[in-house]
Ligand code: ADP
């Protein structure tokens with residue numbers, strides 16, 4: 083199948099970077115998003131605004147495409163499943179359904195004998211009474227969370243009384259890991275045992291939002307290999323097609339845990355645009371559109387700084403970046419607190 087019209091659901095910066103990568107491969111991108119001001123409309127070939135349950139609008143979108151992918155995971159399963167009946171959706175909707183639910187995701191990972199944080203499902207207030215084993219912990223909504231949204235740190239069970247939590251939603255309580263480091267592994271899978279791994283990336287978060295990423299990660303070889311192996315097993319087990327990111331915790335005893343899986347391109351992989359011959363975005367498109375897999379080469383070490391909220395302002399006014407600095411402005415209309423506005427990647431030796 084030759085694909086020249088790729089549909090992308092979601093119009094944030096990941097959609098923009100996918101569109102830019104597609105252009106290079108002579109693939110047109112049509113983006114569908116429920117935000118009229120979605121920044122990716124500045125980068126794609128065609129933009130459609132519509133809600134994720136607007137069947138007519140979605141059909142109009144699907145008709146314009148040969149194949150569909152998505153740039154964020156919180157899309158209703160029904161939407162992806164209905165679309166998949168008309169045109170192929172990659173990664174498969176069932177993968178998205180599994181991963182967008184924190185409990186199902188962790189159960190799946192544990193079945194592969196891969197370590198996660200200890201966790202328990204919380205459905206009602208009284209579930210809290212017997213949880214001392216999981217404290218201190220973080221209470222998270224089982225679905226729809228990102229950038230730390232829907233998360234509550236919990237030291238003592240009593241705190242739950244005062245937090246005013248809406249128990250009509252499902253929650254998961256995760257034991258807090260005493261973090262030494264966080265890393266991520268990005269993998270693009272093209273088919274059975276056919277994949278490319280980017281080397282582990284070291285990540286620093288502030289207020290549960292990614293702030294800084296760099297390669298090489300300062301980790302020992304065992305952790306390097308184990309993280310790669312686990313990412314491979316997860317991608318194989320899911321029969322995943324496209325780019326996937328696995329986020330890991332490393333505790334103070336050098337134990338590795340999978341934190342979560344992102345069934346999409348990932349913020350920590352922005353540095354692959356400048357540090358590799360083929361970026362995570364280009365590879366995602368190559369995989370979902372069944373294009374050639376090109377040998378992956380790292381060109382340089384790199385670090386990436388997210389510009390959050392008004393941190394973008396001085397960079398917008400700076401016209402003199404050095405040769406090894408690459409500034410990306412997501413062209414979001416409004417600067418908001420905690421909003422990812424852009425990033426800067428610096429190639430380092
Ligand atoms: P999101 O879906 O918002 O990315 P994560 O579960 O990845 O949610 O949490 C965001 C960040 O919060 C993590 O990268 C980590 O820094 C911190 N965090 C989350 N859960 C834990 C935990 N169980 N132990 C320690 N830190 C955690």
Ligand code: MG
Pocket residue numbers: 329342
């Ligand atoms: Mg995360």
